[in-house]
Amino acid sequence: MNPAITLDQISTGYGNQRVLDSISITIPAGSFYCIIGHNGSGKTTLLKTIAGILSPHAGRLHLLGKPIGDYSRRRLARQIAFVPQLGSDGFPFTVKEIVLMGRAPHQDWLGTSSAADIDIAQKALTYTGLDHLAHRRFEHLSGGERQRVFIARAICQQPRVMILDEPTAALDLAHQVRIMDLMEQLRRDTGMTVVMVSHDINLAAMYADILLLLKNGRPLSQGAPESVLTYANLERAYGCILLVDTSPMGNCPRVTLVPRKYQIDIQSK
Amino acid sequence: MKIHHKHGYARGRLISVSSMLAIVLGAAILFGLTMGSSGHSLDAIGRWIGGAELSPMTANIIWKIRLPRVLMGLLMGASLSLGGLVFQALLRNPLAEPYILGISGGSAIGAILGILLGLSRFPGVMLLSFMGSLAALGLILMLSSGQSLLGKDALLLSGVMLNAFCSAIIMFLISITQDSRLHNIMFWLMGDLTLAGLGQIGVMAVILVPCWLSIFSLAHPMNLLVMGRESALTMGINVRAVTLTLLIVTSLMVSATVSYGGLIGFVGLVIPHLLRLLFGPDHRILVPACLLGGGAYMVVCDTLARTLPSQGEMPSGVVTAMIGAPVFIWLLKKSAGKMG
Numbered sequence: 001m002n003p004a005i006t007l008d009q010i011s012t013g014y015g016n017q018r019v020l021d022s023i024s025i026t027i028p029a030g031s032f033y034c035i036i037g038h039n040g041s042g043k044t045t046l047l048k049t050i051a052g053i054l055s056p057h058a059g060r061l062h063l064l065g066k067p068i069g070d071y072s073r074r075r076l077a078r079q080i081a082f083v084p085q086l087g088s089d090g091f092p093f094t095v096k097e098i099v100l101m102g103r104a105p106h107q108d109w110l111g112t113s114s115a116a117d118i119d120i121a122q123k124a125l126t127y128t129g130l131d132h133l134a135h136r137r138f139e140h141l142s143g144g145e146r147q148r149v150f151i152a153r154a155i156c157q158q159p160r161v162m163i164l165d166e167p168t169a170a171l172d173l174a175h176q177v178r179i180m181d182l183m184e185q186l187r188r189d190t191g192m193t194v195v196m197v198s199h200d201i202n203l204a205a206m207y208a209d210i211l212l213l214l215k216n217g218r219p220l221s222q223g224a225p226e227s228v229l230t231y232a233n234l235e236r237a238y239g240c241i242l243l244v245d246t247s248p249m250g251n252c253p254r255v256t257l258v259p260r261k262y263q264i265d266i267q268s269k
Numbered sequence: 270m271k272i273h274h275k276h277g278y279a280r281g282r283l284i285s286v287s288s289m290l291a292i293v294l295g296a297a298i299l300f301g302l303t304m305g306s307s308g309h310s311l312d313a314i315g316r317w318i319g320g321a322e323l324s325p326m327t328a329n330i331i332w333k334i335r336l337p338r339v340l341m342g343l344l345m346g347a348s349l350s351l352g353g354l355v356f357q358a359l360l361r362n363p364l365a366e367p368y369i370l371g372i373s374g375g376s377a378i379g380a381i382l383g384i385l386l387g388l389s390r391f392p393g394v395m396l397l398s399f400m401g402s403l404a405a406l407g408l409i410l411m412l413s414s415g416q417s418l419l420g421k422d423a424l425l426l427s428g429v430m431l432n433a434f435c436s437a438i439i440m441f442l443i444s445i446t447q448d449s450r451l452h453n454i455m456f457w458l459m460g461d462l463t464l465a466g467l468g469q470i471g472v473m474a475v476i477l478v479p480c481w482l483s484i485f486s487l488a489h490p491m492n493l494l495v496m497g498r499e500s501a502l503t504m505g506i507n508v509r510a511v512t513l514t515l516l517i518v519t520s521l522m523v524s525a526t527v528s529y530g531g532l533i534g535f536v537g538l539v540i541p542h543l544l545r546l547l548f549g550p551d552h553r554i555l556v557p558a559c560l561l562g563g564g565a566y567m568v569v570c571d572t573l574a575r576t577l578p579s580q581g582e583m584p585s586g587v588v589t590a591m592i593g594a595p596v597f598i599w600l601l602k603k604s605a606g607k608m609g
Contacts, residue, residue, distance in 0.1 A: 052502070077505030082500065098496065101493055104489065104505055107489075
C-alpha cells in the first residue's frame with residue numbers, strides 16, 4: 001500500500017527540549033494507526049508534528065508522497081484534518097456553525113457557504129448522529145456529543161487523513177465505543193487514513209491495524225496489535241506489571257493491569 | 270430579539286443585521302445633529318429635509334459645530350467597539366477590552382507629556398500620544414515574542430504589566446503638575462471630543478477606515494481562531510500571520526482614537542458583548558455590527574455629554590462609563606444565569 005505519511009528521522013520538541021528523537025515511521029494509506037505509550041513518551045508531540053501543528057527541528061516529513069513544505073496551510077487542510085482534545089470554549093457557536101467551519105479550506109476569504117457546502121455539512125451531521133442537535137449551542141453539549149461535532153467538522157474538510165488526539169479520553173464506555181466505531185466506519189466508507197493517540201491500550205488493540213508503541217520519544221515496537229502488545233514490550237514501555245491474554249472476542253490481545261495486592265498474592269504462591 | 274438562521278452564514282443575514290443597525294445609527298446621528306446647548310433644532314432639520322432653507326445661524330451650528338462632532342464620535346465609537354471585538358477574539362476572552370494591552374497607557378503618557386510641554390491639541394498632543402501608543406505596542410510585541418504568539422497568556426500578561434507601569438507614570442506626571450494644565454490632562458484622560466474639525470476627521474478617517482476593512486477581511490479566520498488556535502491552523506488558517514495582523518491593525522486603530530479623544534471606556538467592552546448576545550458569535554456579522562452599533566452608542570453618549578450639563582460640558586468618557594458600566598453588569602448577570 002502507498003504510504004499516507006512518512007517520517008524520516010524526525011526530531012522535534014519545544015524550545016531546547018527534545019521530545020521526539022530521530023523517529024522514522026511509515027503510515028500506510030487507509031490504515032487505522034494508533035499511537036500508544038506512557039505519559040510524556042511523545043505521543044501527542046508526534047501527532048501534532050504529523051498534523052502540521054508543530055514543525056520538525058530535523059528530518060523529512062512526507063504527506064501522500066510530497067514533502068509537507070510543498071503544501072500551503074490551506075492545501076494541507078484539504079488533506080489532513082485534526083480532531084483536538086476536548087477543551088472548554090466560551091464562544092456560543094451552534095453545532096451547525098462549527099461543523100460548517102470545516103469547509104473553510106474549500107471556501108473564499110469570507111467563508112461563504114455554497115449549497116454544496118451546506119449539503120456536505122448536513123451529511124456530516126447525519127453521519128455522526130448530530131441531526132437533532134444541529135441548532136444547539138456547542139457549550140450545552142455533553143463530552144461525547146462535542147467530540148462528534150469535532151469529528152463532523154473534520155469530515156467536512158474532506159481530508160485523506162484524519163488525526164485524533166485521545167478522542168475517547170473522559171468519555172463514558174458507550175461513547176468510547178461509539179466514537180471508535182464511527183472512525184472505523186468512516187475509514188471503511190471513505191478509505192480515509194485514521195491516525196490516533198490513545199491512552200487506552202485495549203481500545204486501541206481492538207480497532208487499530210497498526211500500533212506504534214513509544215517510549216521516551218523513540219519507537220519501541222510497531223506492527224499488528226498482537227506483535228506489539230507483548231508482555232515484554234509493555235513492561236519495558238510502561239514500567240509496570242501487566243497480564244496479556246486474548247480478548248474473549250478471540251482476535252486481539254487483551255491487557256490487564258495487575259494491582260499490587262495480586263502481585264504479592266502471585267509471588268507468595 | 271432572536272434571529273433564527275438555518276444555514277450558518279448567509280449574506281442575507283449580514284444585510285438584515287447591518288440595515289437594522291444602520292437605521293439605529295441614522296437615528297443617533299439625527300439626535301446628535303438636533304440636540305445641543307443652543308437648544309433643539311428638530312423642527313428646523315425637519316423643515317430643511319422638507320426643502321426649506323436653514324437660517325444662517327442654525328446652519329452654522331448644525332454643519333460647523335455639531336456635524337464634525339457627530340462624525341468624530343461615530344469614527345471613535347466604531348473603532349473602539351471593533352477594537353474590543355478583536356481583542357476578545359484574540360485573547361479568547363469575551364471580557365477583554367481594547368485598552369487591555371497597555372496601548373492606551375503609552376498613548377496617555379505621550380499625550381500628557383504633550384500637554385505639559387504646552388503643545389497644541391492638534392497635531393502636537395495627538396502626535397506625541399500616537400507615538401506613545403506605538404512605543405507601547407512595540408514593547409508588547411518584543412516582550413511576548415520570546416514566547417510564541419500562539420500563547421495568549423504571554424500577550425495578556427505583558428499587556429497587564431505594561432498597563433500597570435504606565436498608570437504609575439501617569440499618576441507621577443499628574444502629581445507633579447499643579448497649574449491649569451492639570452485640568453487639561455484630566456479632561457483629556459476622561460475622553461473628550463471637543464475641537465473636532467473636518468480636517469482632523471479626515472485624518473482620522475484615513476487611518477481608521479483601512480483598519481476596519483482589513484479587520485473585516487479577517488472576520489472568518491477570527492471565527493476559526495476563537496475555536497482554538499491549533500484547530501484553526503489545521504483548517505488552513507495561518508494563525509501567526511492573522512494574529513499579528515489583527516494585533517497591529519487594532520492597536521493602530523485604538524491608539525489613533527485614544528490619541529485624539531483620550532480614554533473612552535466601556536464602548537469596547539459593552540457593545541461587542543451586547544451585539545454578540547443579540548446576533549450570535551459570527552464575526553462576519555459582528556464586525557459590521559460593531560462599527561454601526563459602536564458608532565451609534567458613542568454619538569448618543571457624546572450628545573448627552575454636551576447637552577446634559579446646564580453649563581459647559583462633561584467628558585464623553587464619563588457618559589459612556591455611566592451608561593455602560595450598569596449595562597455591562599446586567600449583561601454579566603444575565604449570561605451567568607444562562608450558564609447556570
